[in-house]
Amino acid sequence: MRRRHFLKNASAATLVTILSRYELADAYAYERQPRIAFGGIGIECSTYSRIRTRMEDFEILKGEALASSQRFAFLKKYPTQFIPTVVAQAVPGGPVERATYDFIKAEFLEKLQTLLPLDGLFLPMHGAMFVEGMEDAEGDWMESARKVVGPNCLMSASYDLHGNVSQRVIDNLDMFSAFRTAPHIDKEETMERSCGMLLHCLDRHIRPTLVWAPIPVLMPGERSSTEWQPGKRLWAQLPKLNEETGVLDVSMLVGYVWADEPRSTACAVVTGTAPITEKEIAVNLAQQYWDARKDFQFGTETSNIDKCIEKAMKATTHPVILADSGDNPTGGGTGDRAEVLEELLRYKVQNTVFAGIADLPATDACYKAGVGTKLPLSIGATLDPLGSRPVKATVKVIFLLPAAASRLREAVVQIEGVTLVLSAQRRPYHDIVDFTRLGLQPSSYKIIVVKSGYLSPELAPLAHPSLMALSDGSINQDITHLPKNRLRRPTYPFVEDLTYTPRAIVSARAPT
Numbered sequence: 001m002r003r004r005h006f007l008k009n010a011s012a013a014t015l016v017t018i019l020s021r022y023e024l025a026d027a028y029a030y031e032r033q034p035r036i037a038f039g040g041i042g043i044e045c046s047t048y049s050r051i052r053t054r055m056e057d058f059e060i061l062k063g064e065a066l067a068s069s070q071r072f073a074f075l076k077k078y079p080t081q082f083i084p085t086v087v088a089q090a091v092p093g094g095p096v097e098r099a100t101y102d103f104i105k106a107e108f109l110e111k112l113q114t115l116l117p118l119d120g121l122f123l124p125m126h127g128a129m130f131v132e133g134m135e136d137a138e139g140d141w142m143e144s145a146r147k148v149v150g151p152n153c154l155m156s157a158s159y160d161l162h163g164n165v166s167q168r169v170i171d172n173l174d175m176f177s178a179f180r181t182a183p184h185i186d187k188e189e190t191m192e193r194s195c196g197m198l199l200h201c202l203d204r205h206i207r208p209t210l211v212w213a214p215i216p217v218l219m220p221g222e223r224s225s226t227e228w229q230p231g232k233r234l235w236a237q238l239p240k241l242n243e244e245t246g247v248l249d250v251s252m253l254v255g256y257v258w259a260d261e262p263r264s265t266a267c268a269v270v271t272g273t274a275p276i277t278e279k280e281i282a283v284n285l286a287q288q289y290w291d292a293r294k295d296f297q298f299g300t301e302t303s304n305i306d307k308c309i310e311k312a313m314k315a316t317t318h319p320v321i322l323a324d325s326g327d328n329p330t331g332g333g334t335g336d337r338a339e340v341l342e343e344l345l346r347y348k349v350q351n352t353v354f355a356g357i358a359d360l361p362a363t364d365a366c367y368k369a370g371v372g373t374k375l376p377l378s379i380g381a382t383l384d385p386l387g388s389r390p391v392k393a394t395v396k397v398i399f400l401l402p403a404a405a406s407r408l409r410e411a412v413v414q415i416e417g418v419t420l421v422l423s424a425q426r427r428p429y430h431d432i433v434d435f436t437r438l439g440l441q442p443s444s445y446k447i448i449v450v451k452s453g454y455l456s457p458e459l460a461p462l463a464h465p466s467l468m469a470l471s472d473g474s475i476n477q478d479i480t481h482l483p484k485n486r487l488r489r490p491t492y493p494f495v496e497d498l499t500y501t502p503r504a505i506v507s508a509r510a511p512t
């Protein structure tokens with residue numbers, strides 16, 4: 001009885017913290033267990049990319065595969081079962097083919113329908129999906145889900161820090177949480193906050209209020225990391241704001257700059273039961289972000305490809321890590337551009353590893369030839385032949401990764417002083433294991449080249465120093481010179497003299 005009394009009288013912030021730490025396994029045992037489903041779709045799509053994301057590019061989990069997924073293992077620690085539907089996720093890339101999106105959405109909605117009635121729905125999303133012929137794809141997904149589950153079901157979503165929010169998203173949700181770190185090291189923590197709020201509100205029979213404040217600023221993630229200022233200062237205050245009376249969660253999003261959509265913008269989002277306080281917080285954060293707009297800078301040394309290579313070659317420390325930022329597949333780059341490889345060979349660099357270039361024909365040719373074989377290859381520009389040109393070179397195959405399917409193949413080849421990784425499909429090489437599984441020890445090289453923006457938490461400590469090449473590609477860091485946009489609203493720095501007064505907007509689902 002004492003535990004029940006505590007739960008009923010604890011503050012919202014306290015209960016959410018407790019739930020997310022799983023300290024009260026029987027928190028809801030005295031009431032009917034709520035029926036909660038989960039499912040969503042996640043991808044970051046550059047509208048400047050010519051490639052299309054299709055069904056084969058998604059990892060789609062459902063049924064037992066989803067229920068046992070390590071990504072959602074934390075759900076098993078809650079006292080209430082979260083029923084799996086469909087979760088689809090893909091490496092960031094170009095716009096999603098409409099037929100692919102429609103098929104995945106239909107399967108998700110069909111599964112939801114079979115689970116009715118539902119008390120709650122958790123949506124693990126990304127927030128920067130672009131679907132051919134559609135604006136605001138996440139808004140469409142959430143609105144469609146709302147129509148199935150009905151007005152009384154509570155819906156909570158988790159988002160990437162670089163997701164784009166819209167009024168349609170806000171009007172169909174009850175709760176919202178976004179990452180607070182870039183690089184993203186709080187993915188599971190964010191999903192826990194989202195689920196903790198959902199369980200708390202179902203237990204208290206609360207329909208919370210969502211409030212948001214759009215901020216007309218767009219920055220690439222490489223200029224708005226939470227590892228340096230002003231991002232570090234701005235996001236550091238959010239946990240304390242979660243402790244405010246009547247506040248369940250506070251989020252602030254950078255948005256996704258490489259999407260030509262009206263919803264592309266930074267924003268502050270607050271979930272709670274005290275709309276006046278929520279509005280004050282949202283407006284205050286929006287003003288702080290706006291005031292800091294000119295302070296966002298790259299957190300590492302940047303230059304063009306040639307100057308980065310020259311500096312790397314002259315460095316007296318190692319390894320130097322050079323990031324090919326314009327073709328970063330985790331930001332929406334195609335991953336098949338070979339300009340950096342071309343320059344590395346022209347400079348005759350030595351003791352350099354480059355991971356990697358997505359090239360299915362070249363990778364398959366290496367597997368056909370076998371380890372130890374020398375062969376001529378055309379490398380790069382296979383996914384988007386119009387975007388760049390290939391490099392012609394004679395290579396020696398030195399490693400072939402055993403792969404269960406041809407799409408999972410990865411080959412390591414030697415071209416003069418460059419050890420190059422080729423992959424059959426687009427993928428990043430941002431963790432140490434991405435190298436060691438190929439027989440490569442990254443710390444042994446003088447220069448490491450990766451298709452990345454800011455470095456991952458695993459690679460960053462290795463860099464002595466870190467350099468970022470402002471290379472071309474579908475996520476070009478020179479954002480003010482991106483191709484002309486049709487749909488994006490006026491934002492800084494695209495409009496230098498823009499004026500702005502923050503305004504908090506309440507969700508249409510706010511209790512009346």
